[in-house]
Amino acid sequence: MQETEADFLQIYDRRDYLSPLVTVDAAIFTFHNGELFVLLTKRSEHPEKDKWALPGGFVDETKDTSIEDTVQRKLKEKTGIEAPYVEQLQTVGNNIRDTRGWSVTVIYTALVAFQDCQSYVENISEASWILYSEAISMDVAFDHREIMQAARERLKQKALYSMIPAYALPEEFTLPELQACLEVLIDKPIQKKSFRRRIEQANLVEEVGQRPASGKGRPSTSYKLKANAKGFNFIRNLEA
Amino acid sequence: MQETEADFLQIYDRRDYLSPLVTVDAAIFTFHNGELFVLLTKRSEHPEKDKWALPGGFVDETKDTSIEDTVQRKLKEKTGIEAPYVEQLQTVGNNIRDTRGWSVTVIYTALVAFQDCQSYVENISEASWILYSEAISMDVAFDHREIMQAARERLKQKALYSMIPAYALPEEFTLPELQACLEVLIDKPIQKKSFRRRIEQANLVEEVGQRPASGKGRPSTSYKLKANAKGFNFIRNLEA
DNA sequence: ACAATAGTGTCTGTTAGACAGTATTAT
DNA sequence: ATAATACTGTCTAACAGACACTATTGT
Structure with a gap:
C-alpha cells in the first residue's frame, strides 16, 4: 500500500534531523549631520559576548510566521519604528562563521530616518548609532564586518x-x-x-x-x- | 566567576534548540531553439511526492562547508557541469511553504549552456528541461512557481x-x-x-x-x- | 539573380556632466 | 551690500532607438 503525505507527516518529526542554526540580521543605516551611521548592538550573551554586532537573532517560531516577521520584530525592538525601506540583502551559511557550528543568517538592509528613532535608540542600552567609517574598523562579532560592507555596497549601487x-x-x-x-x-x-x-x-x-x-x-x-x-x-x- | 566562550561552547548543544528546516534550491535556466527552459526534477519522496520541483535539497553537514558548496553539489548532480553563472537570488522562510513546518530555502539562479549538459540531463531520470512558459502553468511543489517567476524576473532585469x-x-x-x-x-x-x-x-x-x-x-x-x-x-x- | 542571414552608417532623442547664471534669505 | 544657500539655463558628450544600407553565403 502507498504511503500518503498524511501518513508521512504523521511519522515525521523535525527534531529527528539536525538543521543549521538560523538567524536574521539587519544592517540598519541612517544619515545624520552629513555622515552615514549603522546601528550596532552590544552582545550580552555568548558567543562573541561583549562585542558589537548587527541587531538580529533567532526566528521565534511562536511569534514569527515568516522571516520578514522576524526582521520587523527585531527592527522594532532596536529602533522603535517600522523602517520605510527594508530589503533582503543576502544569506550567508557555513560552518565557520559561528563557533556553535553550521549557521545560516538571512541578512536584511534597512534605511531609517535618524530623527524618527533618535530618542528611542538613545534610551535603550543595547543599541547605538555608530559612524559607518568607524564601525568597519571595529572588532565586530562573527562576519558582521563583511556583512556591513556588502550592505554598504548594495546601498551605493541602488542609490x-x-x-x-x-x-x-x-x-x-x-x-x-x-x-x-x-x-x-x-x-x-x-x-x-x-x-x-x-x-x-x-x-x-x-x-x-x-x-x-x-x-x-x-x-x-x-x-x-x-x-x-x-x-x-x-x-x-x-x-x- | 565569569563564564568564558569556551565554557559556553562546552555546554552548548545545537540539538537542544529547534531550528527551521534549511534547504537550498536552484532555478537553473538555459536557452535553446529560441526558447527559455528551466530545469525541474520529479520529487521521489514526501512531501509533495511526484510533483515537479526545482532541484535542491538539504545542506549536508558532512559534505558541505557552506551553502555555496551545497548549491554547487546539487548543480553538478543535476546537470553534470559547473554552471558559469550562479547567483543567490533570495531566501524564503515561513511556516506555511512546507507541510513539515518552519522552513527556510536559500534560492539560487543559474544559467548554463544547453549543449554542455544536454546529454547528461537526457540520461538521468530525475531531471528535465521544461519550457519556462509551460513550467509556470504546471502544478509544481511548494512555492516553486513563485520562485521561478522571481528568478525569471531577476534574469530579465540583469539582462x-x-x-x-x-x-x-x-x-x-x-x-x-x-x-x-x-x-x-x-x-x-x-x-x-x-x-x-x-x-x-x-x-x-x-x-x-x-x-x-x-x-x-x-x-x-x-x-x-x-x-x-x-x-x-x-x-x-x-x-x- | 534571389533569398537569407550578418553586419554597418547615420540620424534622432534622451539624459547626465559641467558650469555659469539668477533668486531669496539673514546680517 | 555681502555672504550664504537655493535653484535655473544651457551647452556638450554619451549612448540607445530607428531604420536604411551594404556584405557574404547557399541555391
Whole structure:
C-alpha cells in the first residue's frame, strides 16, 4: 500500500534531523549631520559576548510566521519604528562563521530616518548609532564586518538608480538634504542640476511647503515622496 | 566567576534548540531553439511526492562547508557541469511553504549552456528541461512557481544591463545567437545596432574565428567573453 | 539573380556632466 | 551690500532607438 503525505507527516518529526542554526540580521543605516551611521548592538550573551554586532537573532517560531516577521520584530525592538525601506540583502551559511557550528543568517538592509528613532535608540542600552567609517574598523562579532560592507555596497549601487536615499531621511525633506544623503551613499559629489532634473522629470516628489528659513541663505522647499517613487528605477545610472 | 566562550561552547548543544528546516534550491535556466527552459526534477519522496520541483535539497553537514558548496553539489548532480553563472537570488522562510513546518530555502539562479549538459540531463531520470512558459502553468511543489517567476524576473532585469545572457550559451557564440538569447530573457526585440554597439564599445568579447557557414545566409563570427565581461554592468539600461 | 542571414552608417532623442547664471534669505 | 544657500539655463558628450544600407553565403 502507498504511503500518503498524511501518513508521512504523521511519522515525521523535525527534531529527528539536525538543521543549521538560523538567524536574521539587519544592517540598519541612517544619515545624520552629513555622515552615514549603522546601528550596532552590544552582545550580552555568548558567543562573541561583549562585542558589537548587527541587531538580529533567532526566528521565534511562536511569534514569527515568516522571516520578514522576524526582521520587523527585531527592527522594532532596536529602533522603535517600522523602517520605510527594508530589503533582503543576502544569506550567508557555513560552518565557520559561528563557533556553535553550521549557521545560516538571512541578512536584511534597512534605511531609517535618524530623527524618527533618535530618542528611542538613545534610551535603550543595547543599541547605538555608530559612524559607518568607524564601525568597519571595529572588532565586530562573527562576519558582521563583511556583512556591513556588502550592505554598504548594495546601498551605493541602488542609490545610483533609485530613490532609496530618501528613506534615510524624514518623510518630509528638502532637495539639498536628499542630495547630501545621496552623495554620502554613493561617496561622490554630483551636480545639483543633474540631481534635480532626474527627480523632476521622473515626477517622484511632491511639494509640501516652504521650509521655515531655519538658517543662513535662501530657504528650501520641502517635498515628500510620491507613491510612484517606491520601487522606481531610473533607466540610466549616475556615474559610479 | 565569569563564564568564558569556551565554557559556553562546552555546554552548548545545537540539538537542544529547534531550528527551521534549511534547504537550498536552484532555478537553473538555459536557452535553446529560441526558447527559455528551466530545469525541474520529479520529487521521489514526501512531501509533495511526484510533483515537479526545482532541484535542491538539504545542506549536508558532512559534505558541505557552506551553502555555496551545497548549491554547487546539487548543480553538478543535476546537470553534470559547473554552471558559469550562479547567483543567490533570495531566501524564503515561513511556516506555511512546507507541510513539515518552519522552513527556510536559500534560492539560487543559474544559467548554463544547453549543449554542455544536454546529454547528461537526457540520461538521468530525475531531471528535465521544461519550457519556462509551460513550467509556470504546471502544478509544481511548494512555492516553486513563485520562485521561478522571481528568478525569471531577476534574469530579465540583469539582462538589461549585463552580459549574463552569454552564460546561457556555449563558451563560443555568435552575436546573433547572443542577441536572440537576450531578447528571450528580456522578452522584447532589440535593435541589432544598439546591441552590437554596446558590446563593442565596452570591449566585452573577443573574436575566435568564423562559424563554418552552417546554414543559409552569411556566416557569423564566433566570439567568447573577455575576462572583464564577468561582473560588467552597462551604465545605461536597455528599455524594459 | 534571389533569398537569407550578418553586419554597418547615420540620424534622432534622451539624459547626465559641467558650469555659469539668477533668486531669496539673514546680517 | 555681502555672504550664504537655493535653484535655473544651457551647452556638450554619451549612448540607445530607428531604420536604411551594404556584405557574404547557399541555391
